[in-house]
Amino acid sequence: MWSDNRKDDGDKLKDARKKNFSGPHPLGERERLFDIGVRDQPEDSALDANELTQLMAAMRPRLHRYCTRMMGSAFDGEDVVQETLSNAVAACSAAGEILHPESWLLAIAHHAALDALRRRKRQGHQESDEALANLTDHGAQADARVAATASLAMFLHLSVVQRSCVVLADVLGYSLTETAAILSVSVPSVKAALHRGRGRLRELVGVSDAALPRLAEADLERLRAYAERFNARDFDALRDLLAEEVRLDLVSRARLAGRKDVSVYFTRYAESIGCSLSLGWAEHRPVLLATDPVVADAGVAYVILLDWTDDDRIIAIRDFRFAPYVMESLTVQRL
CATH class of the missing domain: 1.20.140.160 (PhyR, sigma-like (SL) domain)
Structure with missing residues (x-):
C-alpha cells in the first residue's frame, strides 16, 4: 500500500x-x-x-x-x-x-x-x-x-x-x-x-472569491485535536477514533474499508518521519494540510480530508499523499 x-x-x-x-x-x-x-x-x-x-x-x-x-x-x-x-x-x-x-x-x-x-x-x-x-x-x-x-x-x-x-x-x-x-x-x-x-x-479574472466561511468551533476543535495527536505520533489514540465501517481512500494507491484494515494506515505514517499536519481550508471545507519532505521540499505537500459521524467517529479518510498533482489545482488557506 x-x-x-x-x-x-x-x-x-x-x-x-x-x-x-x-x-x-x-x-x-x-x-x-x-x-x-x-x-x-x-x-x-x-x-x-x-x-x-x-x-x-x-x-x-x-x-x-x-x-x-x-x-x-x-x-x-x-x-x-x-x-x-x-x-x-x-x-x-x-x-x-x-x-x-x-x-x-x-x-x-x-x-x-x-x-x-x-x-x-x-x-x-x-x-x-x-x-x-x-x-x-x-x-x-x-x-x-x-x-x-x-x-x-x-x-x-x-x-x-x-x-x-x-x-x-x-x-x-x-x-x-x-x-x-x-x-x-x-x-x-x-x-x-x-x-x-x-x-x-x-x-x-480579478473577481475575488467568496470570503472564507467561518468554521464551527466544535469542528475546528475536532480537527485540531486530530492534528495534535498525529504530530505527537499518538496513533493509538487516532485508531480509537475510527468507526467500525470507516473507509480509506489513499488516492492513486489503495482503498480500504473497515476499522481493522484501515488501522494499518497509521502504522505507515508512524514510519514516515518528518510529516506533520496543520489546519486549513479548501473548496469550502476544512482540510488537514500535510508538510512532508518525502513528497515536497517545502510548503504544503498534500491535503487529507476527514468525515465524521454524529458521535465524533471518523467515517472516511481521503489522503492525497500519492496524488501531489492535486495541489496544482487546489487553493488552500491556513486556519
Whole structure:
C-alpha cells in the first residue's frame, strides 16, 4: 500500500506514447472512431495490461487538470479521474487498436466528466449555459495565461463546451485539431467556443472569491485535536477514533474499508518521519494540510480530508499523499 518509488511522469508518458493499445472507443459510435485514432478492426495481439497501466500513470496529472476544471473542484475532479481509469480498463478488454492513446484516454475523461455533471444537475446543482456576446480576442498566449490563473470556480461560469475547449487548448496545450478530435466536434466549433470562453474568463479574472466561511468551533476543535495527536505520533489514540465501517481512500494507491484494515494506515505514517499536519481550508471545507519532505521540499505537500459521524467517529479518510498533482489545482488557506 505504501511505497515512495516514483518514476518521472514525463518518462512514463514518453514510454507510453511509443505503444499502441487495443480497445473500443468509449462512446461506441463508429463514425467517431477515426476522429481520435481508433481502428475499428480487431488485432491479433492482446492488450498488454502493463502498457495500459503505464499510460494511465503518466497521464493521471493531465487528466486531473482537465477533470478538475470541468468540475470546478480538485476533489470532484479526482473522482472523475478514478472513474475515467476504471472505464479505460473496461474498454481495453476488447479488441481494436488505438493509434493515439492520449487522445483516447482524454475522450474517456471528457465523457466521464459529462456524466458527472449530469449527475450533479440531477442532484439540484446548476451549470451556467448563458449566451455570451462576442468579445475581442487578445491572443492565444494571453488567453493561456488567463486560463492558467483562473480559479476553479471561474470555469463553472463557462458552458460545458467552452470549458472543455479552453482547458484542452489553453491549459493542456492541445491544438485546435486535437481538441476537436477529442471532443468529436468541428474545428470551427472549437474556435467559437474558445472565443466565448476566453472572453468570459477575462471578465471573471480579478473577481475575488467568496470570503472564507467561518468554521464551527466544535469542528475546528475536532480537527485540531486530530492534528495534535498525529504530530505527537499518538496513533493509538487516532485508531480509537475510527468507526467500525470507516473507509480509506489513499488516492492513486489503495482503498480500504473497515476499522481493522484501515488501522494499518497509521502504522505507515508512524514510519514516515518528518510529516506533520496543520489546519486549513479548501473548496469550502476544512482540510488537514500535510508538510512532508518525502513528497515536497517545502510548503504544503498534500491535503487529507476527514468525515465524521454524529458521535465524533471518523467515517472516511481521503489522503492525497500519492496524488501531489492535486495541489496544482487546489487553493488552500491556513486556519
